[in-house]
Amino acid sequence: MTHRLTVIGTGYLGATHAACMADLGFQVLGLDVDETRIARLAAGDLPFYEPGLEEILERNLANGRLRFTTSYEEVAEFGDVHFICVGTPQKAGEYAADLTYVEDAVSSLAPLLHRSCLVVGKSTVPVGTAERLAERIALLAPADGDAVLAWNPEFLREGFAVQDTLKPDRIVAGVPADQGAAERAEKILREIYASMLAEGTPFVVADYPTSELVKVAANAFLATKISFINAMAEVCEAAHADVTKLSEALSYDDRIGGRFLGPGLGFGGGCLPKDIRAFMARAGELGVDQALTFLREVDEINIRRRIRMVDLARAQLGGSFVGRTVGVLGAAFKPNSDDVRDSPALDVAATIRAQGGKVTVYDPQAMRNARRVHPSLDFADSVLDAVRDAHAVLLLTEWQEFKDLDPHELADAVAERNIVDGRNALDPERWRAAGWTYRALGRP
Ligand code: UDX
Numbered sequence: 273m274t275h276r277l278t279v280i281g282t283g284y285l286g287a288t289h290a291a292c293m294a295d296l297g298f299q300v301l302g303l304d305v306d307e308t309r310i311a312r313l314a315a316g317d318l319p320f321y322e323p324g325l326e327e328i329l330e331r332n333l334a335n336g337r338l339r340f341t342t343s344y345e346e347v348a349e350f351g352d353v354h355f356i357c358v359g360t361p362q363k364a365g366e367y368a369a370d371l372t373y374v375e376d377a378v379s380s381l382a383p384l385l386h387r388s389c390l391v392v393g394k395s396t397v398p399v400g401t402a403e404r405l406a407e408r409i410a411l412l413a414p415a416d417g418d419a420v421l422a423w424n425p426e427f428l429r430e431g432f433a434v435q436d437t438l439k440p441d442r443i444v445a446g447v448p449a450d451q452g453a454a455e456r457a458e459k460i461l462r463e464i465y466a467s468m469l470a471e472g473t474p475f476v477v478a479d480y481p482t483s484e485l486v487k488v489a490a491n492a493f494l495a496t497k498i499s500f501i502n503a504m505a506e507v508c509e510a511a512h513a514d515v516t517k518l519s520e521a522l523s524y525d526d527r528i529g530g531r532f533l534g535p536g537l538g539f540g541g542g543c544l545p546k547d548i549r550a551f552m553a554r555a556g557e558l559g560v561d562q563a564l565t566f567l568r569e570v571d572e573i574n575i576r577r578r579i580r581m582v583d584l585a586r587a588q589l590g591g592s593f594v595g596r597t598v599g600v601l602g603a604a605f606k607p608n609s610d611d612v613r614d615s616p617a618l619d620v621a622a623t624i625r626a627q628g629g630k631v632t633v634y635d636p637q638a639m640r641n642a643r644r645v646h647p648s649l650d651f652a653d654s655v656l657d658a659v660r661d662a663h664a665v666l667l668l669t670e671w672q673e674f675k676d677l678d679p680h681e682l683a684d685a686v687a688e689r690n691i692v693d694g695r696n697a698l699d700p701e702r703w704r705a706a707g708w709t710y711r712a713l714g715r716p
Pocket of ligand 1: 426429491494498531534535540541542543544605606
């Protein structure tokens with residue numbers, strides 16, 4: 273049987289999931305409480321930058337498989353399976369996750385569930401949330417319905433969202449303790465993901481808390497790996513060693529592997545930083561905060577890279593930013609994204625501005641978002657305009673466009689040939705040969 277799907281919450285996760293599931297052949301109805309967002313999506317206008325996604329959105333709007341609404345009644349009436357994809361941001365002034373959107377989604381949907389259906393949580397939540405939401409659904413759902421909750425965490429990366437959704441590394445299905453309900457949930461999820469399972473994608477069935485933990489544990493591990501190599505970068509700087517060579521040599525050990533071992537300005541974005549903080553907060557509530565105190569160090573190593581970057585840039589300029597012009601390349605938290613949430617690049621740019629520098633920023637995709645968050649920074653429409661008359665150039669997000677830059681061409685635009693490579697993305701020899709003073713994090 274083909275299930276009719278709904279996707280509640282149409283941010284990065286929800287919009288990608290809705291469009292990709294429609295592309296697999298399902299009828300999909302997406303819901304958001306933000307009317308402007310829904311109007312844009314319904315018109316085929318993706319509200320954020322994600323390579324390849326807009327074509328899939330347009331294609332499935334045109335073939336009629338994908339529609340959008342703001343009505344929970346319509347969603348409850350339509351769906352056999354409801355995916356909850358709303359955000360769980362960090363609470364203001366606290367480490368814990370803000371579950372308001374998840375709770376609102378469940379409270380709005382559950383009382384309308386007159387049909388037999390599966391509710392599938394995909395949002396990243398603190399362990400224990402699914403159990404609580406299942407109780408809430410049981411309490412609120414009408415007697416004629418038969419709603420079961422499953423937890424199915426999403427691991428997609430921005431910039432690779434389509435690929436990660438259609439060809440995931442694994443599918444995790446968190447199912448209820450009741451055996452009948454668990455079997456029903458597993459069967460439906462297997463039917464929905466049948467094409468991926470046929471290609472051999474591992475399918476891990478677990479209880480609710482384990483499935484919730486898989487997601488945060490994965491992000492904690494990735495953050496730890498990045499901070500590990502950045503801690504090595506600190507040691508390398510003190511010992512006059514080269515962290516990029518160290519990282520390369522480590523990567524040949526299969527037990528370690530080279531991915532997420534890229535030294536530089538560290539991690540940012542809407543997930544890793546807030547997820548490790550929410551994980552620490554939750555461990556504290558569970559009375560096992562000691563188990564995760566190392567994540568505080570992971571977070572601190574990460575933040576220290578930003579401070580070190582500012583220090584390196586200041587040193588390049590002879591000890592002060594006052595009266596000096598700095599060209600900043602990159603604002604997004606990583607390349608192939610327009611997301612500036614907790615962006616290391618923007619953080620560095622804003623700090624230098626606060627210390628008296630005249631900072632001009634260019635990013636291929638994130639300018640609109642960056643302007644909104646930091647209106648006091650100056651922005652330019654091209655690399656050359658951003659670095660014009662600069663006393664130092666900082667590379668803070670490793671877009672391909674920046675890796676391909678010609679040091680000779682840039683040399684003619686700047687006032688002084690100083691470059692600090694915050695992502696270890698450039699070839700130092702090439703830049704030095706063109707007369708630049710090249711500095712990078714973790715390298716002599
Ligand atoms: C992450 C997880 O990868 C994904 O599985 C989860 O679902 C959401 O969070 P994302 O936030 O899109 O995805 O970004 P990711 O590609 O993981 O990069 C995170 C940050 O780490 C970026 O700021 C990136 O620049 C940084 N990073 C990554 C490094 O500093 N070094 C590396 O070697 C890799």
